[in-house]
Amino acid sequence: MKIAESHKEECKSCIYSSPLFDGLDEEELAFLAKTSSQGFYRKSEVIFNENDEILRFCFLKLGLLKLSKKDEEGKCHIINIAKPNDCIGLLSVFSNTHYKYSLTALEDSIIYYVDLAALKHVISNNGKFGVKMLARISEAADKVITTTFEINNKNLRGRIAYILLDFTENIYKKNSFECPVSRKEMGQLIGMTTENVIRILSEFRKDGIIEITGKTVKVLKADFLHTLQRLA
Amino acid sequence: MKIAESHKEECKSCIYSSPLFDGLDEEELAFLAKTSSQGFYRKSEVIFNENDEILRFCFLKLGLLKLSKKDEEGKCHIINIAKPNDCIGLLSVFSNTHYKYSLTALEDSIIYYVDLAALKHVISNNGKFGVKMLARISEAADKVITTTFEINNKNLRGRIAYILLDFTENIYKKNSFECPVSRKEMGQLIGMTTENVIRILSEFRKDGIIEITGKTVKVLKADFLHTLQRLA
DNA sequence: CGCGGCTTTGATGTTCATCAAGTAAAGTGG
DNA sequence: CCACTTTACTTGATGAACATCAAAGCCGCG
Helix, strand or coil: HHHHHHCHHHHHHHHCCCHHHHCHHHHHHHHHHHHHHEEEEECCCEEEEEEEEEEEEEEEEEEEEEEEECCCCCCEEEEEEEEECCCHHHHCCCCCEEEEEEECCCCCCCEEEEHHHHHHHHHHHCCCHHHHHHHHHHHHHHHHHHHHHHCCCCHHHHHHHHHHHHHHHHHCCCCCCEEECCCCCCCCHHHCCCHHHHHHHHHHHCCEEEEEEEEEEECHHHHHHHHHHCCC | HHHHHHHHHHHHHHHHCCCCCCCCCCHHHHHHHCEEEEEEEEEEEEEECCCEEEEEEEEEEECCEEEEEEEEEECCEEEEEEEECCCHHHHHCCCCEEEEEEEECCCCCCCEEEEEHHHHHHHHHHHHHHHHHHHHHHHHHHHHHHHHHHHHHCHHHHHHHHHHHHHHHHHCCCCCCECCCHHHHHHHHHHHCCCHHHHEEEEEHHCCCCCEEEEEEEEECHHHHHHHHHHH
């Protein structure tokens, strides 16, 4: 795992350098660092499962994650995708003893763990930092609520357009990317069947809107996707 | 407005008595009380609108509210219903300068306002209180995410069953209640057309599962609704 | 080499939105 | 207070969008 190895040395100082911990003094950082650790996960490895006990607060340094949840019938739904510095790991951390969601790596990823009790202790003694955390958690929640809302109001073509644009514009910031999710996962993410994901991707390919080569997806007509997304 | 009048005198002390402000000392409470105010809203009055500037933090003392949002086509969707002590007003308050949702009274309601800057100031100086606020916001966000998730995974009959059970079991805690939402609003809340809300309510009525008399809804066979809700 | 999961395409069926049309209720202005 | 207008409610008929089912090729993995 190349990525992980190359980061191993600098990792001791990661807590010190992360923007998440801006505003903490030396002593506070050292206190958190004492209880912190890191994990390296390969694509498709599970970081935590729904109903696991919450002992640590985790955040993503490098990679890509999916936050998912099973419905009553056991069918999996992807709630959101998290990229580095998204504070998706914050959801339900402060209000529950057990996770309500599962977290899985979509790409090789590096996760930082901080003991939750230690974090709470630091916040207790540093209210300004608490206000920042409030902003972070608020942002993470808004992101989940907003994307769910937007996806729900679109038809199938609009949903595929939305997710393709999300990958090119927000996640990878280039019009060609290695698709981190299978067709099945894409369906779980935007609430449609695998079959229809495939059908519509093929349609887009035939219409020259995208190009697919193995796992690589290239968006040729972003404007078109924007239009589709809007009126769907 | 009877309810409001009867509460007017005791309201000065409301900040002191609300569980939301547990753990604050006299001085802090007095500081917040200085910038706080209250509002009385009749059914269907707007508390704030999407895109309004966020200047105050608000919470519901008495009544019932709906949190809603317009989609690209201007169609309204209800994100959640808030009852007293739900901290729905917390969403996006700490991460945005403008509201992402609208808040409207479903019943005559009493709202407390606290100046947001003052609240942040108190949190800055009292981290323990900050941790409590983190729990509250986390809970509010989880509630929205969870209910949206659950509603999305049901068919129309299951959705109606879900919302009827939510009213009887969580909101009013009795099997007969004055329905606070119109058929149209019910549709906006659970993502279906007004026509289908009516059709399925009629069906439930004909099947003897519920009884409808004007605005009053009475659940006769809760077990049946539970079953419907599950396998839908 | 063979098994299971992922992918693809086509045919079929169901669920639900839309359209239409009419009644009841509630708010508005003279 | 009554005519008028608008908004809410209700039922039925139609069609479109989407899920489900089926079947076959593909790829990676033990």
